[in-house]
Each structure stands twice: as structure tokens, then as C-alpha cells.
Amino acid sequence: MTAAIRTSDLDLFETSIDQPSQLPAFLRQRIERDWGGSPVQMYALADLDGELSFAETWVVLGARHVAVARQGETDPEPVISHFERSEISELSTEEGLSCRTLRILGGSDAPPLAVLRFTLRQRRSMEAFAFVLEQALEGRTVSLADADESYIQNVIRPIRDAQALVVRHRLAVVWRLLSYLAPYRKDVILGMGSAGAITVLALVPPFLTGYLVDRVIGPVHAGEVEASNVAEIAWLAVAGIALTYVLRQISVWIRLRRMAMLGEFVARDLRNHLYDHLHKLSLSFYSRKKTGSLITRVSSDTDRLWEFLAFGVVEVSLSLVMLVGLASVLLYLDWRLGLVMTLPVPFLCWAIHLHGQHMQKLFLRAWRKWSRVTDILSDTIPGMRVVKAFHQEEREKERFGFRNYDVASEFNRIHASWTTFWPFLIFGVQLTIILVWCFALPRLLGEASALGPPLSMGVFVSFLLYMTMLVQPIEIIGQMARIMNRATSSAHRVFEVLDTEPEVTDAADPVKLNPVQGEVKFEDVSFSYDGVRQVLKGVSFDVQAGELIGLVGPSGGGKTTLANLLARFYDVSAGSVLIDGTDIRELDSGDYRLQVGMVLQDPYLFHGSIAENVCYGMPEASLDKVVEAAQMANAHDFICDLPHGYDTIIGERGHTLSGGERQRISIARAILKDPRILILDEATSSVDTETERKIQQAMDRLVTGRTVFAIAHRLSTLHKADRLFVIDNGKLAEAGTHAQLLARPDGVYRRLYELQKEVNHAA
Amino acid sequence: MQHDNHQHSDERSDKHSDKHSDKRADKSGLRVERRVDGRLWAGRDGSAVPVRMVRCFPWSSPARMLSLRDADDAEVALVARLSDLEDGSREVLGEALLEAGFVLDVVEVLEIEEDVEIRRWQVRTRQGDRSFQTALDAWPRDAPTGGLLMEDVAGDLFRIPPLDELDLKSQKKVWAFID
Numbered sequence: 001m002t003a004a005i006r007t008s009d010l011d012l013f014e015t016s017i018d019q020p021s022q023l024p025a026f027l028r029q030r031i032e033r034d035w036g037g038s039p040v041q042m043y044a045l046a047d048l049d050g051e052l053s054f055a056e057t058w059v060v061l062g063a064r065h066v067a068v069a070r071q072g073e074t075d076p077e078p079v080i081s082h083f084e085r086s087e088i089s090e091l092s093t094e095e096g097l098s099c100r101t102l103r104i105l106g107g108s109d110a111p112p113l114a115v116l117r118f119t120l121r122q123r124r125s126m127e128a129f130a131f132v133l134e135q136a137l138e139g140r141t142v143s144l145a146d147a148d149e150s151y152i153q154n155v156i157r158p159i160r161d162a163q164a165l166v167v168r169h170r171l172a173v174v175w176r177l178l179s180y181l182a183p184y185r186k187d188v189i190l191g192m193g194s195a196g197a198i199t200v201l202a203l204v205p206p207f208l209t210g211y212l213v214d215r216v217i218g219p220v221h222a223g224e225v226e227a228s229n230v231a232e233i234a235w236l237a238v239a240g241i242a243l244t245y246v247l248r249q250i251s252v253w254i255r256l257r258r259m260a261m262l263g264e265f266v267a268r269d270l271r272n273h274l275y276d277h278l279h280k281l282s283l284s285f286y287s288r289k290k291t292g293s294l295i296t297r298v299s300s301d302t303d304r305l306w307e308f309l310a311f312g313v314v315e316v317s318l319s320l321v322m323l324v325g326l327a328s329v330l331l332y333l334d335w336r337l338g339l340v341m342t343l344p345v346p347f348l349c350w351a352i353h354l355h356g357q358h359m360q361k362l363f364l365r366a367w368r369k370w371s372r373v374t375d376i377l378s379d380t381i382p383g384m385r386v387v388k389a390f391h392q393e394e395r396e397k398e399r400f401g402f403r404n405y406d407v408a409s410e411f412n413r414i415h416a417s418w419t420t421f422w423p424f425l426i427f428g429v430q431l432t433i434i435l436v437w438c439f440a441l442p443r444l445l446g447e448a449s450a451l452g453p454p455l456s457m458g459v460f461v462s463f464l465l466y467m468t469m470l471v472q473p474i475e476i477i478g479q480m481a482r483i484m485n486r487a488t489s490s491a492h493r494v495f496e497v498l499d500t501e502p503e504v505t506d507a508a509d510p511v512k513l514n515p516v517q518g519e520v521k522f523e524d525v526s527f528s529y530d531g532v533r534q535v536l537k538g539v540s541f542d543v544q545a546g547e548l549i550g551l552v553g554p555s556g557g558g559k560t561t562l563a564n565l566l567a568r569f570y571d572v573s574a575g576s577v578l579i580d581g582t583d584i585r586e587l588d589s590g591d592y593r594l595q596v597g598m599v600l601q602d603p604y605l606f607h608g609s610i611a612e613n614v615c616y617g618m619p620e621a622s623l624d625k626v627v628e629a630a631q632m633a634n635a636h637d638f639i640c641d642l643p644h645g646y647d648t649i650i651g652e653r654g655h656t657l658s659g660g661e662r663q664r665i666s667i668a669r670a671i672l673k674d675p676r677i678l679i680l681d682e683a684t685s686s687v688d689t690e691t692e693r694k695i696q697q698a699m700d701r702l703v704t705g706r707t708v709f710a711i712a713h714r715l716s717t718l719h720k721a722d723r724l725f726v727i728d729n730g731k732l733a734e735a736g737t738h739a740q741l742l743a744r745p746d747g748v749y750r751r752l753y754e755l756q757k758e759v760n761h762a763a
Numbered sequence: 764m765q766h767d768n769h770q771h772s773d774e775r776s777d778k779h780s781d782k783h784s785d786k787r788a789d790k791s792g793l794r795v796e797r798r799v800d801g802r803l804w805a806g807r808d809g810s811a812v813p814v815r816m817v818r819c820f821p822w823s824s825p826a827r828m829l830s831l832r833d834a835d836d837a838e839v840a841l842v843a844r845l846s847d848l849e850d851g852s853r854e855v856l857g858e859a860l861l862e863a864g865f866v867l868d869v870v871e872v873l874e875i876e877e878d879v880e881i882r883r884w885q886v887r888t889r890q891g892d893r894s895f896q897t898a899l900d901a902w903p904r905d906a907p908t909g910g911l912l913m914e915d916v917a918g919d920l921f922r923i924p925p926l927d928e929l930d931l932k933s934q935k936k937v938w939a940f941i942d
Contacts, residue, residue, distance in 0.1 A: 016883070018894050052865050054891040092802050094815055096863035098919045103801045108813070112801040119867070120918035121895075158916040159896050163880045364939040368902050492879035 013156050017121070019045060022148045023058055027078060031060050031067045034082060038062045042132060042147050044125035044154075046116035048099055059116055059129060061085075066104070066133075068114045083113045088137065091130050102126055104133070124530075125154035131534060140524070140538050142574055157530075161288045163496060174484070177305065177491045178313075180266045187262045194255035195314045199321045201248040203329055205241045206465035210333070212237045214458025255314065263310025267302045274298050274497055282503040283569045284529065297497055301490040308487035316480050319473035326466055326473075333459050336452045340439050341467065344432045345474060348425065352478020355421045362417060366410035372403045429474070433467055504571050510588035516595040516676040517580045518545035518707030520566065525575035527561055535561045537730040538575070543723075545580075548708045550721035552749065558730045559711045563679045566709060567596050579677075597675030599699075601682035603666030605657075610639055611646040613665055617673040625672060632701045633668035634694040635661070660691030667698045678703065680710040692717075715753055724749060793840050795831070795852035803859060805831045805839050814839050816859050822907055825864055829856060866912065866920040867893060872933035884913075886921065895919065903940050911941060 013021045023043045032039060042061040049055035056071040058078075064085055069078045087106050094101040100123060104114040118126055128150065132142045144150070181188050216234045219225045275298060286294075323345065330338035380387055380396050387396055440463070443455035476483075520543040527536040536558045543549055551559045564570050565577055568584050577584040579592070594617075605613045614629055615621040621629075626646065630636040638661055642648045650656050650665075657665070663683060670678065683699060696717060703710075703720070712718050724741055726734040726749045733748050734741055741749035792807040795814075804811040812833045819828035819841075829842040845853050845860075871887035881896045895915035903911035903923065910924040926934050926941055 016894065016896060018892065048865075048890075052862065052890070054893075092800075092813065092815075094803075094859070094862065097821060097866050099862055099865040101862065105800050105802075108798070108800050108802075111799055115801055117862075121915075123917065158918075159881065162896065162898055162916045163878065361939045368940065371900065371902065489877075489879055496879060 009152055009156060009160075012159060013152050016159055017155055019047065019121075019155075020056075021152060023060065023151070027058060027060075027069050027080075030080060031062075031069070031082075034067070034080065035062050035065050038064065040147055041144050042129060043151060044118075044129045045122055045151075046102075046118040046126070047122055048117040048119060050115070050117065052099060052117065057116060059114065059126075061129060061132065066114070068116075081114075085133070085136060087113060088133060090137070091133055093130070100126065102130055121155065121158075124157055125151055127533075128154055135526075135538075138538075142526070173488045173491050173495065176495065177309070177487070180269055181262070181309065183269075184262050184265055187258050191255050191258035191262060192314065192317075194251040194258065195318050196321065197251040198248055198255060199318050199325060201244050201251065202322070202469065203325055203466075204244045206462045206469075207329065208237045208241050208244075209465060210458035210460075210462030212458070213461050214456045218457055259310045259314055263306040263308075266309050267306035270302045270305060270494060271298055274302070274494055277498050277500075280502045281497075281500060283564070284503055285500055287529070294497070297493050301493050304486060304490040305494070308483070308490075312483050312487055315476050316483060319476040319480075322469070322473040323477065326469060330463065330466060333462055334452070334455065337436055337440055337455070337459075337463055340436050341432060341463070341470070344428070344435075345470070348428055348474050349478045351425060351428070352475065355418075355425075356479060359414065359417060362410070362414045366407065366414060369403065369407040369410050373400070373407050376400050376403060426471070429467075429471055432470075436463060436467065504568060504589065506589055507586050510591075511582050511586050512588045512591045513580055513582065513595075514591075516592065518676045519543065519578075519580045520677065520707060520709075521578040521581075522562075522565075523576045523578065525565065525572050525577060527558075527565060527570065527573045529561075529570075534573075535730055536565070539727075539730075539732045540575075541725060541732060541735060543707060543709075545707055546705065547722045548703055548710065548720060550715075550718035550724040551709055551711045551727055552713075552715060552718065552724055552752065553727040553733065554748075554752075555713075557727045559727045560681055562727060563598075563681055563709060563711060566677070566679060567598060568592065594673075595676040597670040597673050597678045599663070599666050599670050599678075599680045599683045599702075603662045605650055605662055605665060607649070607651060609644075609647045609649055610642075610665060613650065614646075614668045615672055616669055621672055626668075629668040629672035630665075632671050633664045633698040635664035635668050635698075638664075658691075660695065663691075663695055664698060667695065667702055671698075671702050676706055678706050678708045680708065680712075682711055682713065715756055726752075793842070793848065793852065795848065795855050797855050797858070803831070803855065812839060816856065816863060818860075818863060821864070825907065826860060829860075866922045869921050869923045871930060872923070872936045875936050881916065884915075884921075888921070893921075895921065913940075 010021060023040065028040055040060050040062060044059050046057040046059060047054055049057070056078075058067075058069040060067040060069065062085075065082050066085055066088075067080055067082045069080045071078050083106075088104055089107050090105040092103040092105060094103075098119055100118055100120065102114075102116045102118075103112040104116075106113045116126065132144065135142050212234060216230045216237070220227045220230060278294065278298075327338065327342045327345075330341055332338075376396070376399060380400075387393060439451055440455055440460055442449050443452055444457065444460055446454045522539050522541050525536055525539045526534055528534045539558075539562065551562065553559055561570075565572060565584075568577075568587075568589055571585060579587060584592070597617075606616065611623075611626055614626050614635075618625075627636060630639055630646075639646055639648070648656075667683070680699065680703075683695065699710075700720065710718060710721065718724060719738075721738070723735060723737060725732055726741065726747075728748050734744065741747055742753060744750055793805060794807065794811070795803060795805045796811070798804050800813075802813045803816060805814045806812055814831040814833055817830040817832055818825055819830055826845060827843065829845075830838050831840045831842065833839050842848060842856065845856060848856065868889040869886045870889055872884070873887060873892075874883070874885040876883045877899070878896075880899055882899055882901075883894065883896055885892070885894045887893075895917075897913060897915050901914060903913040906912045906922050908922070910922055910928075913921045913923060915921065923929075923937060923941075926937070929937070
């Protein structure tokens with residue numbers, strides 16, 4: 001195993017995936033020996049055999065060879081077959097629900113060199129394997145990472161995407177969470193000290209009450225002492241009880257105040273830490289995670305942690321202290337009765353714990369059904385126009401009614417469970433009290449028996465008072481697992497984000513290009529979003545500073561991906577992107593992006609005024625500059641028509657404006673930024689002709705004096721392009737001027753152009 | 764082993780289907796075979812190309828409407844029903860369907876645990892023991908052959924049989940997931 005593999009990855013693999021975490025060492029040695037010492041470059045596991053049973057077949061790649069090692073059913077020694085990579089003519093894949101078959105072919109009239117069947121768990125490593133072979137067939141070489149590391153990464157990737165944790169153990173998570181308390185040590189000590197005082201002070205009044213009964217009230221009633229002789233002691237005891245109450249409430253005040261504020265500080269720190277980290281993460285992270293889930297982590301998860309730190313930690317620890325304290329006092333007062341009272345406590349806590357587990361199942365079932373209700377709501381409410389247009393109201397109502405009825409039944413099942421359990425639990429506590437009475441009564445009546453010596457009234461009164469204090473800590477201890485689960489699960493969700501490392505990071509000593517000239521070079525660039533499907537395959541081109549390049553081609557061909565790489569939202573999987581001769585990965589990404597502008601198909605505007613949106617990239621811009629940019633973007637006139645002009649609040653995502661208006665504001669934003677490299681991604685699609693004309697005019701002004709990459713489906717909008725790049729199926733299919741490309745009789749561009757001409761003609 | 768496809772015959776009528784495509788397979792024309800290179804080949808009148816089979820309704824009607832597509836993803840033929848084909852081709856496509864419909868068939872549920880963002884399952888399948896992970900908000904859906912299908916984070920499908928076909932312990936464990 002190489003040092004390159006992170007312990008956390010290996011740990012995740014070994015705890016989650018029931019298959020070897022690397023190519024067995026003896027196989028590697030045998031294969032490398034058979035290859036004359038040539039090292040293993042890459043490998044993958046095919047986990048199904050021809051009968052679709054689990055199997056262990058390793059397919060191993062070397063510089064010149066491929067080896068297939070099959071574990072025999074009876075013979076423990078694997079059967080290894082080899083063939084030369086030069087024998088491979090083609091690869092063929094068949095896809096099933098949970099079974100893929102990769103055939104490595106030597107020719108259409110020859111049996112396959114290898115047939116590999118695997119479940120989707122192996123898909124990434126197998127497809128990466130196939131990609132390397134396919135690229136080789138096309139004459140390209142793919143630079144390979146460490147074989148062990150890439151195998152582990154490919155297999156665990158789906159789990160990592162769902163859960164990017166470094167710290168996995170519950171206790172470690174709690175410690176990590178508690179480490180956020182470190183800056184507030186003084187408050188923690190004060191809060192916990194007060195909480196401890198509350199617990200100890202709570203034990204005092206029943207003790208003093210018992211003392212009063214036994215030492216004062218009892219003897220006076222029995223005529224053993226004069227009331228006047230013990231009045232002082234009696235009042236002192238009452239004063240003691242009063243003082244205890246006062247001290248207790250002061251402690252409660254300190255504890256609530258300190259811990260509540262402390263929890264809030266920690267939640268604030270976590271939120272800040274989390275939000276800062278979210279800005280560091282690459283776009284790939286946002287494509288993997290749902291926005292709602294991320295918002296929940298910053299908002300309700302940190303809120304839940306506040307609750308846990310402010311109250312949960314204290315409540316749980318105090319309940320433990322309280323139970324131990326109660327048990328000690330009760331055993332001290334009368335060990336026999338103390339045992340009667342304390343022995344049932346663990347059983348009661350256990351009953352609450354079991355009930356909690358049962359409730360968890362019930363809740364799981366209810367939430368599953370609840371999600372069906374919300375599915376309908378999130379489907380039909382945004383799609384109400386379609387529902388009405390197809391007159392499907394009754395069907396939707398029926399569907400909702402059925403699921404609503406179903407979920408109500410599940411929640412009623414939950415209510416039935418807890419409403420039955422709690423009276424039983426309280427009855428259990430009451431049974432303990434009855435038991436205490438049964439054990440105490442003969443002794444209270446002065447009978448010495450096997451149950452113990454006679455019992456004083458005062459001790460028994462203390463017992464009765466202590467019994468009332470027993471229920472709350474039992475309840476909290478019983479729910480301790482749930483409280484901890486909720487908190488650690490929230491902490492995990494927060495730490496998951498914090499533990500995610502940005503995929504795009506700056507070099508140790510990043511280069512600043514001031515200013516960027518705008519010369520762009522792609523050298524054999526390949527890229528995959530998911531590590532499997534290659535969206536760009538060996539794209540190479542050179543663009544001079546100031547050139548306007550039109551990117552055209554069928555949808556899904558890789559145009560937007562190319563733009564994403566140019567903005568360095570992602571790093572290339574292979575090859576390199578050079579800006580003014582420097583690899584983009586060596587640049588200071590913040591400084592570089594300040595000199596790159598983007599106008600997107602769906603311009604994203606923030607909640608705020610139009611002016612704030614125009615100068616989003618340059619908050620210090622003067623009003624003159626803002627207006628000038630808006631004028632150049634053909635936005636000034638419509639802004640002036642608004643009652644609040646540039647101060648108009650445009651709402652979330654600019655929803656109060658039309659698509660064309662939003663687009664022109666985003667162009668003004670780009671003009672004001674004055675970027676050296678500009679990316680226009682379908683900026684004029686889905687607007688009417690008049691708006692398109694205005695946007696086109698604005699863009700014509702925008703493109704002057706900078707390097708521009710403009711993606712457009714409407715080829716007519718690229719009339720000013722110096723050159724056109726046709727991107728098809730991840731490759732640069734054609735490049736040239738409009739005239740040059742039209743001159744190619746079977747060219748992709750010519751086909752697209754003629755298709756659009758036909759459509760326009762028909763329209 | 765569960766082959767979640769043509770064992771479950773689909774009797775849904777499709778009265779208009781024959782009018783829809785001139786590529787629709789018929790007994791006289793299309794021939795499908797598995798050649799020596801291991802691939803499916805399909806064609807008419809002696810000419811054939813390697814194809815892959817795409818099931819148009821992999822869940823609801825797995826053995827109906829099979830699209831045979833060439834390397835350029837162009838449809839070579841659309842097989843409405845296996846019975847439309849001559850015996851040899853029917854047998855070949857039937858075998859391909861077995862592989863295409865393969866899902867892991869759970870016989871016992873050993874453990875289900877919740878973790879952060881994922882649920883961890885340990886199951887015994889007909890193929891052997893397997894642990895897998897699902898997203899917390901991933902719920903099983905009805906399998907066309909009865910029972911439920913659970914998809915793990917990697918995309919593998921696990922068929923959980925109807926409740927009464929499981930042992931008592933497994934039933935308790937999956938109860939929350941089954942209606």
C-alpha cells in the first residue's frame with residue numbers, strides 16, 4: 001500500500017466495501033514477474049462471473065500488457081492470462097441494471113481477449129481502465145496516478161460524494177465539537193460550576209426537611225423537648241432551605257445565561273467557519289450536494305448544536321450527577337430503602353432507551369411517507385399550470401389525499417406508542433414509590449423486622465421528597481442516546497463540509513499576471529466531471545490575445561465545460577490550459593478570476609439594488625462608471641423607466657425583471673469589470689428578437705479589446721467571430737473562419753448552419 | 764439470482780404500436796445473434812452490425828420494446844416483443860435480457876444502521892454477503908416482480924422480497940421501509 005493513500009480513504013474503504021482494498025501482493029508479484037519486471041500501472045476488479053455470481057477477477061494493466069487473474073472456484077490459485085495491449089482492436093460495453101460487461105476485443109472474427117462482468121460498484125475503476133485503453137487505441141497516452149490510490153478512490157467515490165467525512169467515530173466528533181468551547185473556557189467553567197451547584201443545592205432542602213421533622217417537629221410533638229428550646233434550630237433550618245433556594249436560583253440564572261450565550265458563540269463560530277469554507281470549495285462540490293442540504297447545515301444544524309452545547313451537555317452530565325447524588329444520599333440515609341429506590345432506575349432508563357429505538361423506527365416509516373406527501377407538493381405547486389392545462393386537478397387531489405391519509409396513520413401510530421409508553425413509565429416510578437412504602441411502613445410503625453430497624457419520620461419524608469426528583473434525570477438519561485445521536489449527526493453534517501477539501505487549489509507560490517494579456521492555449525486537454533465519463537477528450541488549440549472565438553456544436557458536446565476550465569472552476573483531468581504561456585494551475589486563481597468575465601445564459605442576480613448588482617465585481621466603482629456600463633449594456637433606458645431607477649430592489653435572483661433585462665444587467669456587470677478574458681455562454685438564447693438585438697449591440701461593445709469565447713447556438717450571433725471552434729462529442733472537430741468551415745462539404749459546422757437556415761426559412 | 768425482466772411477462776396491449784416504426788422487428792426480417800467476438804449483432808438480409816440492447820421500459824415492461832442500437836447510437840431495430848423474433852434471435856435476446864436485468868437478490872437483512880447522510884446495509888444475497896450504502900432520503904421502490912428495489916450510492920440495485928418471504932429478524936429490520 002502506498003503512502004499516497006489517505007488513512008481516511010483506506011478506513012472508509014475497509015469499513016464500507018467488502019472486497020480487497022488493493023490488488024493482492026502475491027498477484028502483483030506474479031504478474032510483474034511474468035511481464036519481465038514491468039510494473040503494474042493500473043487495475044480494477046470484476047466482481048461477477050459468467051453465471052452472475054460474486055467472483056474475484058482482477059484486470060491489470062502494464063505498459064505493454066494486460067493480465068486477467070481469475071480466482072478459481074475450487075483451486076485457491078488464481079488463473080492468470082496475459083495478452084499484449086497491441087492485440088486489442090476494440091472495447092465493447094453492455095449495460096444492465098446492476099451488471100456491466102466489458103469485452104476487450106481482438107477482432108470481430110476472433111473470441112474476445114477478455115470478458116469482464118462487474119456490478120456498478122466497480123464501474124468507475126472499470127471505466128477508467130477502459131478509458132486508458134480507448135485513448136491508447138486513438139494514439140493518446142493518459143498519465144496515470146498511483147494504481148492503488150486510483151483503485152481505492154474510484155471504488156469509494158460514490159460514498160465520498162454522499163459523505164465526505166474525515167472524522168468518523170462518534171466520540172471523536174463530540175471531542176471535536178467540544179474543542180470549539182476552548183476559547184470560552186472561563187464561561188464553560190462558570191456555567192458548569194453553576195450547574196454542579198444547582199444539583200448539589202437541590203439535594204439540600206429534602207435533607208433539611210427530614211432533619212426538621214426528626215430533630216424538631218417530632219420531638220416537640222412527642223413532648224420530648226420544649227418548642228422554645230428548638231425554635232432557633234428550626235428557624236435556622238428554614239433559613240437554610242431559603243438560602244439554598246436563593247443560591248440555587250442564582251446558579252440557575254448564571255448557568256442559563258452563560259451556557260445559552262456560550263452556545264450561541266460556538267454556533268456563530270461554526271457558522272462563520274462553515275460559510276468561509278463553503279467559499280473555498282470547488283464547484284464540483286456544489287454539483288454533488290443539494291443546495292437545501294447545505295443551507296440546512298449552516299442554519300438548523302448549527303442551531304441544533306447550540307442547543308446541545310448550551311443545554312444538552314449540561315443536562316446529560318447533570319442528570320448523571322443528580323442520579324449518583326440521589327443514590328448516594330438515599331443510601332446514606334437508609335441503605336435498605338435506598339436500594340429499593342435505586343435498583344429499578346437502570347431498568348427504567350433502559351426502558352426509555354428501548355422505547356426511543358422503537359420510536360426511531362416509527363419515525364423513519366413516517367418520514368418516508370411524509371416525503372411522498374412533499375414530493376406531490378413540490379411536483380404540483382410549481383407545475384400548477386400544467387396540472388390545470390391538462391385538467392388533472394381531481395387526479396392530483398386524489399393522489400395527495402391518499403398519501404395524506406397514509407402519513408396521518410403513521411403519525412397516529414407514533415402517538416399511540418408514546419401515549420401508551422409514558423403512563424406505563426410513570427406507573428413504573430409510582431410502583432417504586434409503592435414499593436418504598438411497602439418496605440418503609442412496617443418500620444415506620446416501629447416494628448423492627450427483616451426489612452430493617454424502625455424508620456424515623458424525617459428520613460422517610462426526605463425519601464418522599466427525593467423520589468419526586470428522580471423522574472426528570474431518568475427521563476434525560478433514557479434519552480441520552482437520542483440527544484447524542486441528534487447532536488453528533490448535526491456535528492457530522494457540519495464537519496463533513498469542513499472536512500471537504502477544495503479540488504481546485506492554488507500552487508504554493510502562485511503566479512500573478514498583471515495584467516493578463518489574453519493568450520489562451522489548450523494542450524491535449526481531457527476532462528471528466530465524475531472521473532468516468534470524459535466530457536473533453538484531447539482538445540488542443542491556440543488563441544491569440546484579443547481574438548473573438550465562437551464555440552459552436554451540438555448540445556452536450558463540451559462547450560460549457562471548456563468555458564468552465566477556462567475560468568478554472570475545475571482543473572483538467574489531463575493536459576494543460578495555458579494563459580499567456582503559464583499553466584492556469586500555477587496562477588493565483590483569485591487574481592486571475594478578477595480578470596475574467598462571464599455572461600451566462602441564465603444570469604444570476606443577487607437580492608439587492610440594480611446598482612449593487614452592476615458593481616458586484618467592483619464594489620468601489622463610481623456612479624458615473626455604473627451608469628456608463630449600463631448605457632453600454634443597453635440597460636440604462638429600462639432602468640430609468642423603473643420608479644426607483646438604479647435603486648430598484650430586484651428581488652431574489654432578479655425575479656422582478658424580464659430575462660432580457662436581467663441579461664443586460666449581467667452584461668453591464670461584465671463591462672464594469674473590464675475583464676481581459678470574457679466568456680459568453682449562450683447569452684442571447686431564450687429572448688425575443690428585439691431584446692436579442694439590444695443584447696447583441698451591448699455585446700459587440702463588450703467584446704472589443706479583449707479575448708472572447710462566445711458560446712452560441714444561433715450561429716448568426718457569431719458573425720463577428722475571428723474563428724469558430726466546433727466542439728463535438730468532447731473533441732475539437734473543426735476550427736476556422738465561417739467561410740472556411742462552410743467550405744467543408746461534410747463538415748459539422750456546415751451541417752448545423754444549413755439546418756438552422758432551413759429552420760429559419762420554415763419559420 | 765434474480766433476473767428482473769422477462770420472467771415477468773407484460774401483457775399490456777399496444778394496439779397502435781405496429782404503425783409507429785418501420786424499424787419494428789418482424790419474423791421475416793430481423794436476425795440477432797451473438798458472434799464469436801461475444802457481441803450482439805443484428806441486421807436484415809445478411810448484413811449485420813454490432814449492437815447493444817436498450818430496454819425502453821426496464822422497470823415496467825422489461826421484456827418489451829427492446830431498442831437495438833449501433834455504435835453511433837442509431838436504432839437498428841425496435842423489438843416490440845420477443846415473440847416477434849424467430850427462435851434463434853429470441854433465444855439470444857432472452858439471454859441478453861437475463862444479464863441486463865440482473866439485480867442483487869436479498870435473502871436476509873443482517874443490519875441496517877444510520878450514519879451521517881447515508882444508511883449502511885448489511886445483507887445476504889443469493890450471490891453472497893454484501894454491504895452497501897444508500898442515501899438517507901433514498902427510499903425503496905416497488906419491483907416489477909414483487910418486493911422492493913433499493914438503489915445504493917453506486918447505482919447497484921438490491922431486490923428485497925415481499926415481507927412474508929423474509930425471516931422474522933429481517934422483517935423487523937426492513938419493516939420501516941416497507942408498507
